[in-house]
Amino acid sequence: MSEANSVNSNEGLLIVSEDACKSVIDRPSAFIAVENVFASMSRGDAYNFPVIREAIGYADALYGFKSGFDRAGKSLGLKSGGYWPGNAAKGLTNHQSTIFLFNPDNGKLRALVGGNYLTAVRTAAASAVSIAHLARKDSKVLGMVGAGHQSTFQLRAALEQRSFEKVVAWNKNKDRLKNLQAVAEELGVPFEAVEREQLCSEADVIITITSAFEPLLMKEWIKPGTHIACMGTDTVGKQEVDVNLVASATVFTDEIAQSISLGEAQHAIKSGAIKESDITTLGDVINGDHPGRSSDDEITLFDGTGVGLQDLAVASAAAKLALEKGEAQHISL
Structure with missing residues (x-):
C-alpha cells in the first residue's frame, strides 16, 4: 500500500x-x-x-x-x-x-x-537537493544571506551536502546572525559575519533566504564556479539578486511557470535578459535529462520558488x- x-x-x-x-x-x-x-x-x-x-x-x-x-x-x-x-x-x-x-x-x-x-524543512531540502546536484564537489565555503526563521534549517541541510570548512554570513540585522553562528559552532564549522561583497568573494555556495524586494547580490561580486540557491523569492516583486547575475548564470528551478512569474527569474524575464527557454528544471538534472553543471567555472543558480x-x-x-x-x-x- x-x-x-x-x-x-x-x-x-x-x-x-x-x-x-x-x-x-x-x-x-x-x-x-x-x-x-x-x-x-x-x-x-x-x-x-x-x-x-x-x-x-x-x-x-x-x-x-x-x-x-x-x-x-x-x-x-x-x-x-x-x-x-x-x-x-x-x-x-x-x-x-x-x-x-x-x-x-x-x-x-x-x-x-x-x-x-x-x-522550513522542505525549503531547506530543496536548496540541499540543488547543492547535491549542482555545486562543485570541492566546495569549501558556504555563504548565508539572511538570518530569519528558515535560515538555520537551510544551514543544517546545506552543511550535509559538501565538506564545507567555513560559513560566512550576512544579515541586515547583524544580531540575528547569532542563531546561524550557534548552529555552525554546534556542528564544528568556523563562522564569520561579513559584508555581502566579501561573502561573495569567498563563498563557493551561497544561499539567499530573505524577503527582499531589491537585489542583495551583484554580478560583479560573484566568483566563477559559484552555486547560488535563491530561496526567498516567491512573490511578484520580490528579488534577491541582480538581474545581470541571473543572466550570467545557468538557471535551474523547481517549476518554470513559477520561476518566470513570481520567482527570482521574474525580473530577468521581464527585462529581456533571459528567455523562458534558458531555464531548466532541477528534475531534469535528477532524471539525467540534463547534465547540470558543465564546468568548474560555470555559475549555477537555483530559483527555489517553493511548489505546493x-x-x-x-x-x-x-x-x-x-x-x-x-x-x-x-x-x-
Missing part, C-alpha cells in the same frame, strides 16, 4: 500537529521526498496548480494557496498560509500555514497537517509516519 493510500484508507479526519511533524520528519526524509517530487514533476507524473499569493492589506501580511496532484504518490491537496512580518515580535513564526490532504479517489478531506515546520507538491510530499510522509507511531489524532468531520 502506498504512503498516501495508507493515510486515505482510515476513517475520519487525521490531525497531525506541529510537534508530531517535528517528531517524525527529519532532514534525510525531507530531502528524499523533495528530490522525488522534482523527478516526478520532470517526468510529468505530478503537477502544480496556479499559485494564489496576495498582500491582504492588513498586518502587512502575504497570504495564499499552493496546491497540486502527484499521480504516482496519490497526493492531492493544498497548503494555505503566508507571511506575517510582525509575528516575531509576538513570539510567533512569521510563516504560518496548514496543509490539507484529500483522498484523490473520492475527494474527501483526509488530513490536516501543521505546515510551519514542514515549510513539496508541501504535499512531506505532509503525506508526516501523516503516514505519525499514524504508524500513534502521534496523530482522528476526529469526525
Whole structure:
C-alpha cells in the first residue's frame, strides 16, 4: 500500500500537529521526498496548480494557496498560509500555514497537517537537493544571506551536502546572525559575519533566504564556479539578486511557470535578459535529462520558488509516519 493510500484508507479526519511533524520528519526524509517530487514533476507524473499569493492589506501580511496532484504518490491537496512580518515580535513564526490532504479517489478531506515546520524543512531540502546536484564537489565555503526563521534549517541541510570548512554570513540585522553562528559552532564549522561583497568573494555556495524586494547580490561580486540557491523569492516583486547575475548564470528551478512569474527569474524575464527557454528544471538534472553543471567555472543558480507538491510530499510522509507511531489524532468531520 502506498504512503498516501495508507493515510486515505482510515476513517475520519487525521490531525497531525506541529510537534508530531517535528517528531517524525527529519532532514534525510525531507530531502528524499523533495528530490522525488522534482523527478516526478520532470517526468510529468505530478503537477502544480496556479499559485494564489496576495498582500491582504492588513498586518502587512502575504497570504495564499499552493496546491497540486502527484499521480504516482496519490497526493492531492493544498497548503494555505503566508507571511506575517510582525509575528516575531509576538513570539510567533512569521510563516504560518496548514496543509490539507484529500483522498484523490473520492475527494474527501483526509488530513490536516501543521505546515510551519514542514515549510522550513522542505525549503531547506530543496536548496540541499540543488547543492547535491549542482555545486562543485570541492566546495569549501558556504555563504548565508539572511538570518530569519528558515535560515538555520537551510544551514543544517546545506552543511550535509559538501565538506564545507567555513560559513560566512550576512544579515541586515547583524544580531540575528547569532542563531546561524550557534548552529555552525554546534556542528564544528568556523563562522564569520561579513559584508555581502566579501561573502561573495569567498563563498563557493551561497544561499539567499530573505524577503527582499531589491537585489542583495551583484554580478560583479560573484566568483566563477559559484552555486547560488535563491530561496526567498516567491512573490511578484520580490528579488534577491541582480538581474545581470541571473543572466550570467545557468538557471535551474523547481517549476518554470513559477520561476518566470513570481520567482527570482521574474525580473530577468521581464527585462529581456533571459528567455523562458534558458531555464531548466532541477528534475531534469535528477532524471539525467540534463547534465547540470558543465564546468568548474560555470555559475549555477537555483530559483527555489517553493511548489505546493513539496508541501504535499512531506505532509503525506508526516501523516503516514505519525499514524504508524500513534502521534496523530482522528476526529469526525
